[in-house]
Amino acid sequence: MTVNVYDQKILILDFGSQYTQLIARRVREARVYCEIHPFNMSLQKIKDFSPKGIILSGGPSSIYDDNAPFAEKGLIDLEVPILGICYGMQFLTHLLGGVVAKSGDREYGNVQIRIEDERDLFYGLGRGEQRTVWMSHGDRIDHMPEGFEALAGSKNSPVAAMADVERRRFGVQFHPEVAHTPDGLKIIGNFLFRICGCDPSWTMASFVRKTVKSLKEDIGEERVICGLSGGVDSSVTAVLLHGAIGEKLSCILVDNGLLRRNEAREVMDVFQGYYGMDLHLVDASEHFLKHLDGVTDPEKKRKIIGREFIRIFEEKAKELGRAKYLAQGTLYPDVIESVSFKGPSATIKSHHNVGGLPDVMNLELIEPLRELFKDEVREVGVELGLPRELVMRQPFPGPGLAVRILGEITGERLEILRAADAIVRDEIKMAGLYEKVWQSFAVLLPVRTVGVMGDERTYENVIAVRSVDSLDAMTADWSKIPYEVLGRISNRIINSVKGVNRVVYDISSKPPSTIEWE
Numbered sequence: 325m326t327v328n329v330y331d332q333k334i335l336i337l338d339f340g341s342q343y344t345q346l347i348a349r350r351v352r353e354a355r356v357y358c359e360i361h362p363f364n365m366s367l368q369k370i371k372d373f374s375p376k377g378i379i380l381s382g383g384p385s386s387i388y389d390d391n392a393p394f395a396e397k398g399l400i401d402l403e404v405p406i407l408g409i410c411y412g413m414q415f416l417t418h419l420l421g422g423v424v425a426k427s428g429d430r431e432y433g434n435v436q437i438r439i440e441d442e443r444d445l446f447y448g449l450g451r452g453e454q455r456t457v458w459m460s461h462g463d464r465i466d467h468m469p470e471g472f473e474a475l476a477g478s479k480n481s482p483v484a485a486m487a488d489v490e491r492r493r494f495g496v497q498f499h500p501e502v503a504h505t506p507d508g509l510k511i512i513g514n515f516l517f518r519i520c521g522c523d524p525s526w527t528m529a530s531f532v533r534k535t536v537k538s539l540k541e542d543i544g545e546e547r548v549i550c551g552l553s554g555g556v557d558s559s560v561t562a563v564l565l566h567g568a569i570g571e572k573l574s575c576i577l578v579d580n581g582l583l584r585r586n587e588a589r590e591v592m593d594v595f596q597g598y599y600g601m602d603l604h605l606v607d608a609s610e611h612f613l614k615h616l617d618g619v620t621d622p623e624k625k626r627k628i629i630g631r632e633f634i635r636i637f638e639e640k641a642k643e644l645g646r647a648k649y650l651a652q653g654t655l656y657p658d659v660i661e662s663v664s665f666k667g668p669s670a671t672i673k674s675h676h677n678v679g680g681l682p683d684v685m686n687l688e689l690i691e692p693l694r695e696l697f698k699d700e701v702r703e704v705g706v707e708l709g710l711p712r713e714l715v716m717r718q719p720f721p722g723p724g725l726a727v728r729i730l731g732e733i734t735g736e737r738l739e740i741l742r743a744a745d746a747i748v749r750d751e752i753k754m755a756g757l758y759e760k761v762w763q764s765f766a767v768l769l770p771v772r773t774v775g776v777m778g779d780e781r782t783y784e785n786v787i788a789v790r791s792v793d794s795l796d797a798m799t800a801d802w803s804k805i806p807y808e809v810l811g812r813i814s815n816r817i818i819n820s821v822k823g824v825n826r827v828v829y830d831i832s833s834k835p836p837s838t839i840e841w842e
């Protein structure tokens with residue numbers, strides 16, 4: 325089921341740039357709705373999408389490459405403003421009969437450009453002014469297509485920006501979407517507001533209003549089931565649906581026994597207690613522990629947990645009676661990863677938050693957050709009145725503490741990890757770091773070390789503390805937590821968690837390590 329609730333849309337055609345998502349982020353920050361689609365989106369689909377403007381992204385190719393990505397030629401005849409960025413500009417030039425010079429050397433990094441025309445794209449930047457921009461290109465424009473004028477030039481690129489103002493075709497050789505181009509947001513804003521005539525009306529309040537309305541209409545009298553984990557995405561999904569269909573929504577919280585201390589209780593309190601949702605807690609701790617008995621291989625653990633989760637969820641859903649839809653908290657980056665650049669026909673990674681459930685249960689999917697980035701989801705959460713604690717929660721893996729207990733999972737080892745993890749969370753929060761780092765947690769290692777407590781020799785467990793800084797979990801660096809905070813964490817764990825006599829801090833980045841230890 326697709327929910328389409330926006331009137332002013334910008335279309336971003338993706339030619340494979342590592343910055344394409346950033347373009348979308350910037351457009352959204354300017355409060356205009358946009359979507360990323362593959363470069364080969366059909367003309368008919370583009371027309372159906374009915375954009376107020378089109379942005380052609382950069383890309384790693386040269387237009388002279390054998391397999392260079394080309395968008396539909398008819399694009400150029402549309403009565404819609406177009407902005408080409410880097411490869412997008414070169415593609416535009418090529419398509420309109422200009423000449424792109426093949427160059428072996430890349431121009432890379434901060435470059436000064438001189439603004440020659442500040443009427444449209446560079447409005448407010450000052451004619452004759454030098455501005456810093458970020459360049460990363462090989463080829464450049466040798467001859468502009470007919471009707472175009474240069475808007476700015478740099479030492480190596482006489483045509484650093486160009487336009488056919490009458491036909492509203494613009495191109496920039498640099499990347500306005502990256503932070504290294506300080507005036508980038510202004511330039512993108514000029515394109516959106518001055519050239520495309522958009523309004524800054526994409527707010528999370530408008531998203532909530534429109535989404536609730538269309539969910540209500542589309543779902544009608546049917547019932548919806550939603551798996552609730554207490555994570556940001558599933559929580560916001562559930563509250564949004566609850567606002568739309570109230571009692572026709574049933575949520576299931578599976579306690580797999582691998583949650584953090586008090587987690588299930590806290591989730592119940594918020595959603596059942598505060599929102600009055602129809603929320604069913606299934607305590608399956610024993611069940612999961614039994615199936616994980618003696619299992620030490622990380623992938624086996626994941627498989628077992630995934631399989632049993634589906635089994636339990638399905639059982640409970642059947643018990644609750646007939647539902648037509650299953651709600652999931654899929655986010656936009658997952659959707660882009662699935663369809664962008666290579667196009668919808670390429671083999672894609674499937675992103676099922678609750679792996680495979682719809683197939684098994686014959687349910688249709690509802691994914692009300694599939695157009696949103698994570699920070700937008702958090703804004704929606706705030707808009708819906710979710711507690712800040714929940715909205716700002718760090719990510720927590722589906723398999724839970726199972727992938728943070730190296731080796732065998734037992735009730736006793738879970739208790740040790742829970743106690744240590746609660747201390748890490750507590751200290752990180754007290755130091756004001758919880759919302760600054762991406763994730764911070766404890767890991768229980770499968771080794772014992774010798775220690776001394778009082779006059780006694782001890783031979784006990786080691787806890788590793790992991791904290792990373794990251795933007796998207798694809799890459800991460802270990803957080804530079806102040807020594808005093810690490811010291812307090814270590815003291816508290818060793819003094820109060822029975823069975824632990826040593827704490828170490830993980831100083832590995834991703835890659836080559838990963839964030840989780842398993």
Ligand code: XMP
Pocket residue numbers: 626719720721722723763797834837838839840841842
């Ligand atoms: P890694 O360890 O691969 O983690 O660097 C990247 C991000 O994904 C989370 N993670 C998982 N989430 N199921 C999940 O739902 C999993 O099996 C899983 N493994 C890792 C991890 O916490 C981090 O945010």
